[in-house]
Amino acid sequence: MLTFEKLVDGFRSLGVEEGDTLLVHSSYKSFGEVDGGPQTVIRALEFVLGVEGTLIMPTFNFDFNKGAAWDVRTTPSKMGVLTELVRLDPRAKRVFHPFYSFAILGKHAEMLGSLRYKSAYERDSVFGKLRDLDAKIMVIGLSYTNSMTFFHHIEQMEGVDYRFLKQFTGEVTDENGVTYTDTFEMLVRDIDKGVVTEVDPMGALMEDAGVIQSAKIGEADVKLMKANEVYAFTAREMRRDPFLLYYVKKE
Numbered sequence: 536m537l538t539f540e541k542l543v544d545g546f547r548s549l550g551v552e553e554g555d556t557l558l559v560h561s562s563y564k565s566f567g568e569v570d571g572g573p574q575t576v577i578r579a580l581e582f583v584l585g586v587e588g589t590l591i592m593p594t595f596n597f598d599f600n601k602g603a604a605w606d607v608r609t610t611p612s613k614m615g616v617l618t619e620l621v622r623l624d625p626r627a628k629r630v631f632h633p634f635y636s637f638a639i640l641g642k643h644a645e646m647l648g649s650l651r652y653k654s655a656y657e658r659d660s661v662f663g664k665l666r667d668l669d670a671k672i673m674v675i676g677l678s679y680t681n682s683m684t685f686f687h688h689i690e691q692m693e694g695v696d697y698r699f700l701k702q703f704t705g706e707v708t709d710e711n712g713v714t715y716t717d718t719f720e721m722l723v724r725d726i727d728k729g730v731v732t733e734v735d736p737m738g739a740l741m742e743d744a745g746v747i748q749s750a751k752i753g754e755a756d757v758k759l760m761k762a763n764e765v766y767a768f769t770a771r772e773m774r775r776d777p778f779l780l781y782y783v784k785k786e
Contacts, residue, residue, distance in 0.1 A: 537569045537753035542579035545752035549673075549759045553585035556643060556670035558661075558762075559592055560683070561617045565676020567754035573616045577624075581640065589641035589668075591661065592621040593684065597634050599705050599719075605633035606708040612638070630661055633707055633719055635684070637661050643668065654691070654700065654720040662688035665762040672762055676755040679738030685762060686734050686780055689769045691722045697730045697781055698722045729784040737779040741768055 551557060559580065563573050571578075580590055594612035599605045607629050612618040621627050622638040628648025630637040635655040639647050652659045662685055665672070674682045690698055704718040724730040738758075741747045746768050747760045773780055 537566050537575075539571065539575050539579050539582075542569075542576060542752065543583055545750060545757070546579060546583045549750045549752070549757060550748050551580075551583050551671065551673070551759065553583070554587040554642075555584055556589040556641075556665070556668040557584060557591065557673055558637075558665060558670060558685075559590065559617070559673045559675065560677055561592075561615055561673075562676035562755070563616045565755040566752065569753070573620055576617055577620055584641060587642055589639060589643040589647070589670075590621065591647070591665075591670075592618040592638045594618050594622045594629060594636045594638045595634060595684075596636070599633035599707075600703050600721075602705060604706040604708070604714075607631050607636070607710055608708065608712070610636075612636075629710075631707075631709065632660075633705065634703075634721065635660070653718065654722075656684075656688040656691040656722055658692065660688065663692075666766060670762045672760050672765065674758040675752075676757070679734045680732060683734055683738065685765060686737065686769060687722055689766055689773070690780065693770050693773065695773075695777065697728065697777070698724050724781065730781050731784050732780070733782050734780050737769060737772065740772060740779060741765065744768065 569575050584590055593614045596610050596613050612622050627638045627640050628644040630648055630650055647661060656662050672685060700720055701723045702718050702720050706714060707717050708714040724732055746764050747758050749758050
């Protein structure tokens with residue numbers, strides 16, 4: 536059984552340090568059995584990060600894109616049990632974005648939680664702030680294709696011809712309970728061209744280059760990387776071979 540102490544040792548040996556800003560994409564069940572359940576994982580992450588650290592959890596929910604209303608206070612995360620636990624933590628601040636929201640604990644929670652922006656992956660988004668804060672990204676038990684949204688920030692910043700900016704309008708409710716209609720933007724894949732997101736090849740290349748560190752914690756394969764190193768490597772390699780980030784589905 537995976538204990539609090541083993542989690543702490545695992546995260547530290549992988550390279551998580553006190554004071555880090557850390558974005559975590561996670562599959563809790565990939566750990567196997569954890570003593571104390573999912574809350575133990577959150578406690579271990581907070582403990583390793585310390586009082587100067589910041590824990591960022593994606594609380595994405597794409598129902599807004601299909602016409603559903605979004606409420607920053609109550610709309611649940613669809614990114615797993617760990618993310619929902621952080622969202623429900625009374626200390627957490629949640630970023631106001633109806634599909635790409637984040638729940639944040641720690642030093643930079645107030646600053647990041649107060650961000651207001653419309654385009655999901657823009658320079659002033661949380662993804663852009665990961666670069667400013669020299670943040671790290673952790674992936675627990677997931678493929679890169681099912682986790683690494685940061686690649687889409689790079690695609691938007693560098694410019695690609697297989698995605699385009701699309702607007703979505705709907706009803707949103709803020710932290711004060713005020714409901715209104717607003718429009719948000721996302722860089723979406725061009726499905727008419729048959730574009731399918733597949734970023735595992737880029738992840739494999741980064742592993743080979745030593746940009747990504749890997750370890751087994753419990754039964755989970757856990758990866759750790761620095762956002763700025765991921766950005767620099769990906770921006771260079773996607774110009775050499777854009778098909779490291781997608782493929783075209785043949786009819």
